[in-house]
Structures are given as structure tokens and as C-alpha cells.
Amino acid sequence: xxxxxxxxxxxxxxxxxxxxVISFVLGELDRxxxxxxxxIIVPLGWGCxxxxxxxxxxxxRREGFLLVTSAWLVSILVGAxxxxxxxxxxxxxxxxxxxxxxxxxxxxxxxxxxxxxxxxGEKGAExxxxxNCVFESASGFTTTGATILEQGLWQKTxxxxxxxxxxxxxxxxxxxQWLGGMGIIVLxxxxxxxxxxxxxxxxxxxxxxxxxxxxxxxxGETARVLWGVYGVITAVVTALLLLSGSGPFLSxxxxxxTVATAGFSPxxxxxxxxxxxxxxxxxxxxxxxxxxxxxxxxxxxxxRRLVHWHDPEFRLFSLVVLMMSLVVFVGLLVSGEGSGWxxxxxxxxxxxxxxxxTGYANYDYGLWVPVIPLFxxxxxxxxxxxxxxxxxxxxxxxxxxxxxxxxxxxEFYRLIHPRGVRPVRLGDQRVDYSVVDxxxxxxxxxxxxxxxxxxWLSAExxxxxxxxxxxxxxxxxxxxxxxxxxxxGNYNAVSDLGKFVLSSMMILGRLELLTVLVLLTRDFWx
Numbered sequence: 001x002x003x004x005x006x007x008x009x010x011x012x013x014x015x016x017x018x019x020x021v022i023s024f025v026l027g028e029l030d031r032x033x034x035x036x037x038x039x040i041i042v043p044l045g046w047g048c049x050x051x052x053x054x055x056x057x058x059x060x061r062r063e064g065f066l067l068v069t070s071a072w073l074v075s076i077l078v079g080a081x082x083x084x085x086x087x088x089x090x091x092x093x094x095x096x097x098x099x100x101x102x103x104x105x106x107x108x109x110x111x112x113x114x115x116x117x118x119x120x121g122e123k124g125a126e127x128x129x130x131x132n133c134v135f136e137s138a139s140g141f142t143t144t145g146a147t148i149l150e151q152g153l154w155q156k157t158x159x160x161x162x163x164x165x166x167x168x169x170x171x172x173x174x175x176x177q178w179l180g181g182m183g184i185i186v187l188x189x190x191x192x193x194x195x196x197x198x199x200x201x202x203x204x205x206x207x208x209x210x211x212x213x214x215x216x217x218x219x220g221e222t223a224r225v226l227w228g229v230y231g232v233i234t235a236v237v238t239a240l241l242l243l244s245g246s247g248p249f250l251s252x253x254x255x256x257x258t259v260a261t262a263g264f265s266p267x268x269x270x271x272x273x274x275x276x277x278x279x280x281x282x283x284x285x286x287x288x289x290x291x292x293x294x295x296x297x298x299x300x301x302x303x304r305r306l307v308h309w310h311d312p313e314f315r316l317f318s319l320v321v322l323m324m325s326l327v328v329f330v331g332l333l334v335s336g337e338g339s340g341w342x343x344x345x346x347x348x349x350x351x352x353x354x355x356x357x358t359g360y361a362n363y364d365y366g367l368w369v370p371v372i373p374l375f376x377x378x379x380x381x382x383x384x385x386x387x388x389x390x391x392x393x394x395x396x397x398x399x400x401x402x403x404x405x406x407x408x409x410x411e412f413y414r415l416i417h418p419r420g421v422r423p424v425r426l427g428d429q430r431v432d433y434s435v436v437d438x439x440x441x442x443x444x445x446x447x448x449x450x451x452x453x454x455x456w457l458s459a460e461x462x463x464x465x466x467x468x469x470x471x472x473x474x475x476x477x478x479x480x481x482x483x484x485x486x487x488x489g490n491y492n493a494v495s496d497l498g499k500f501v502l503s504s505m506m507i508l509g510r511l512e513l514l515t516v517l518v519l520l521t522r523d524f525w526x
Contacts, residue, residue: 006048145263181260
């Protein structure tokens with residue numbers, strides 16, 4: 001375990017290098033935070049990797065669950081370090097007059113060391129709180145897209161003044177989502193042969209969905225294939241966004257969040273801030289593409305034919321997105337909130353973003369809810385459902401809904417024919433009973449935890465619809481929800497303990513609940 005964590009720390013250090021280079025090239029103050037972080041994690045990672053005990057053979061099932069959860073926690077804590085060190089104004093002696101001018105000496109304001117507390121008026125001051133930094137990092141790695149930032153995001157497609165958050169920090173913010181989209185552990189599994197460790201148990205524990213099918217015989221090769229497809233899609237989206245005139249920095253950061261179905265944007269107005277209809281349609285297409293099972297993309301590439309429509313889960317997912325988009329579109333036309341192609345673009349973008357749990361926005365859909373209350377339930381339902389199994393999306397997953405309906409139909413059949421046998425099927429394929437039992441357990445736990453989170457936020461004084469939507473949004477890894485937590489809002493008003501609860505729910509949702517909750521059982525530790 002120590003050796004794997006060491007390798008993971010080194011991987012995170014490599015992933016942090018682009019942000020460090022950007023900060024040095026542009027001469028921005030976050031270079032001190034990245035330098036200090038690397039000075040801490042590189043020696044620690046090398047020591048763990050060099051001197052940790054090498055494990056031979058396949059990792060046992062219980063060890064796999066423990067390693068996955070531990071690795072995600074380590075990743076989140078490391079990911080929070082640049083935010084926190086930037087908030088603490090750690091510069092390591094690096095000075096830049098233009099940047100230092102953006103941090104005037106506080107007068108008559110609440111401070112924590114050299115760091116102004118949230119609400120003190122300085123952009124990025126939210127990162128003074130360690131809880132906020134962990135929340136932002138957890139939101140990134142779990143591809144949730146919820147944020148605590150009230151200020152600091154860019155008003156335009158470029159950094160207007162030194163008080164806006166620097167390029168490197170915003171790039172790292174999106175990098176955490178890109179890594180979390182396919183999964184830190186899937187990346188580690190691709191490199192596990194170097195550690196002398198078998199990785200199927202890790203792969204099963206981390207890959208989202210009821211089952212984890214290998215695309216090729218060796219699990220390490222499977223992970224490399226997935227990351228290869230993931231990287232190619234990211235490059236394609238970046239190129240198309242460059243054609244839209246978004247600029248290199250915004251094209252890369254939005255591409256990373258799009259393929260991860262994550263939702264962080266350097267801009268206050270999210271994708272709407274790009275001011276390009278072409279960019280919006282590109283992002284719509286690839287949000288839906290990455291909301292489908294990546295195994296289907298691999299098959300289509302390998303067999304050189306379109307296989308997606310033959311998959312029952314993909315057909316149901318497409319139908320849900322289309323029908324819900326039409327409902328929103330008609331609602332906008334009838335209410336007078338939109339008209340023509342603009343209304344259709346807003347409808348399709350909003351539903352695609354919520355259905356794939358991306359959390360992007362090209363318009364503040366929260367403004368529609370008071371006019372058309374039905375939209376609140378539509379948005380809540382489609383975001384909780386999520387995308388397909390084996391995709392970068394969160395949520396319950398469409399396949400679980402399909403299997404849940406089949407399970408209910410089987411129980412109706414048994415009431416009429418007590419001795420009858422009716423297997424649960426997905427298309428022409430018979431589903432194993434262990435998978436069906438797992439689906440039923442997941443659905444029960446999902447809504448129990450969703451209600452728990454809603455009760456917690458209600459106790460903090462938030463409205464019922466805000467509490468329920470935010471709680472389900474955390475579990476489904478959506479990010480924005482309704483009310484104060486909508487696309488134009490943030491989660492900074494939640495208490496520190498509440499942010500810890502919500503961060504835990506994000507991790508539970510990303511790791512499919514059972515992977516983490518099994519660690520809390522007595523039988524696991526026997």
C-alpha cells in the first residue's frame with residue numbers, strides 16, 4: 001500500500017508540473033504555492049515508492065477497496081495543497097510587484113495569519129480556510145463541479161486584473177477534474193505492472209457502474225486503452241474550441257472539464273462566458289459522448305462501425321435527454337422565457353449538462369424555476385439519474401434505472417405466479433442475480449444518504465428544495481443544484497462541518513457508495 005501511495009504522489013507531482021510552468025511563465029504569485037507543494041510531495045512520494053514493500057501477485061478484494069478509498073483521500077488532500085498555500089500567501093521569496101499589489105495589507109479586517117478570511121473582500125480569500133480547499137479539491141477529483149468561490153473567477157475570457165485568480169491555480173483546478181474523470185486509480189492500474197502489483201480489484205472498485213468489464217485480457221492494458229481514448233477525445237475537443245475562438249487557455253481547461261463531465265470553468269458565467277454558439281454545441285456533443293459507456297467508443301473504434309445504438313442503455317439515455325430537452329423547450333416557449341433556436345440551445349445544453357452530471361451552464365437555469373416550477377423536478381430527476389455505466393458521468397446511472405424497473409416487474413410477476421421464474425434481462429442478455437442485488441442495495445443507500453444530506457442542510461437553515469437538490473447533487477456528482485446552490489451560486493455559505501459532510505458525499509458518490517461504506521462494516525476488518 002505504501003508503495004502504491006508513493007507512486008500516486010509522484011503521478012500527482014507530474015500532473016502538477018503544467019500548472020507550475022504556467023505560473024512561472026506568466027510570473028504569477030501561485031508559483032510559490034506549486035513549488036512548495038512539489039517540494040513536499042516529491043521527496044515523500046519517492047521515499048514511499050523506493051522503500052515501500054513490493055506486493056507480488058493479485059491484490060485481494062478487501063485490499064483493493066481499502067487502497068482505492070485511501071488513494072482518493074490522498075489525492076484530494078494533495079490537490080488541496082496549492083489552494084491552501086496560495087490562500088496563505090506562500091511565495092517562497094518570489095515577488096512580483098503587480099501581483100503583490102493585489103494583496104494590500106489588511107486594515108480593520110478579520111485575518112488568519114497573513115490570509116484574509118472569506119468575506120474580507122479579496123478575491124481568492126475563500127482559500128484561507130483548509131476546509132474550503134479540501135472541498136474544492138474533493139469537488140474537482142470527484143468531477144462534481146461544486147465550488148466555494150464567491151470571487152476570483154474571470155468576468156471575461158481573459159484575466160482582467162491581478163486580483164483575479166491566476167492561470168496556474170485555475171488550470172490545476174481543471175486538472176483535478178480531468179484526472180478524476182477517468183479515475184486516478186485507473187491511471188495507477190495502467191502503471192501497476194511497474195510496481196509488481198496486480199490491479200483487477202482496484203479496477204473493479206473504482207470503475208463506475210454495476211460491473212467492470214475488461215476491454216482487453218490484461219487489466220493494465222485495459223486502463224491504458226481507456227486513457228488513450230480519453231486523451232484523444234480531450235485533444236479533439238480542445239482543437240474544436242480553438243476554432244470557436246475561445247483561446248488556448250480556455251479551450252484546454254473547458255476541454256478537460258467537458259470530457260470529464262465535471263463542470264469547473266475559469267469564467268464566472270461558465271460556458272456562457274465564452275460567447276460562442278459553436279463552442280456551446282461542441283460542448284453539448286462531447287458531454288453526451290462522454291456520458292456514454294467508453295467501452296462502446298472502444299468497440300466502435302475497434303470494429304469501425306457505429307455500435308452505440310445497439311446498446312439498450314445508450315438508447316434509453318438518448319431518449320431521456322431528448323424527451324427532457326423537449327419538455328424544457330416547450331416550457332420556455334409557452335412561458336415566454338425563450339424563443340426560437342436560442343430556447344432550444346439553452347434547453348438542450350442545460351439537460352445535457354445535468355444528465356451527464358457535468359454542471360456547466362450557458363444560462364442561469366435557476367431563473368426559470370420560479371416561473372415554471374415543474375422545471376425544478378425535471379432538473380432534479382435528470383441530474384440524479386446521470387449518464388451511462390462506464391462513462392465519466394456520475395448519478396445513479398441509466399442502467400440501474402433499467403434494471404430497477406425490471407426488478408419491480410419481476411416482483412409483480414411473482415405476486416401473480418408465486419412459483420414462476422422470470423430472470424432480469426437487459427436487452428437479450430440475462431443479468432446475474434448478484435448484479436441485481438447490488439443495484440437494489442445501491443438504490444436504497446443512495447436515497448437514504450440523499451435524505452440524510454437534505455436533513456443536514458435543512459438544519460443549517462437552507463430551504464427544503466435547496467437542501468434536497470444540493471444533497472442529491474453531491475451524491476450524483478453534479479455540482480450546481482437549485483436556489484442558493486444554483487449555477488450562479490456557490491457552497492461557501494455551508495458551515496465547515498457541513499462542507500465536510502458534503503465532501504464525504506461527493507467521494508461516496510464517485511466511488512459508487514458500496515466501495516467506501518464496506519470499510520465501515522465489522523466483517524471487513526475481521
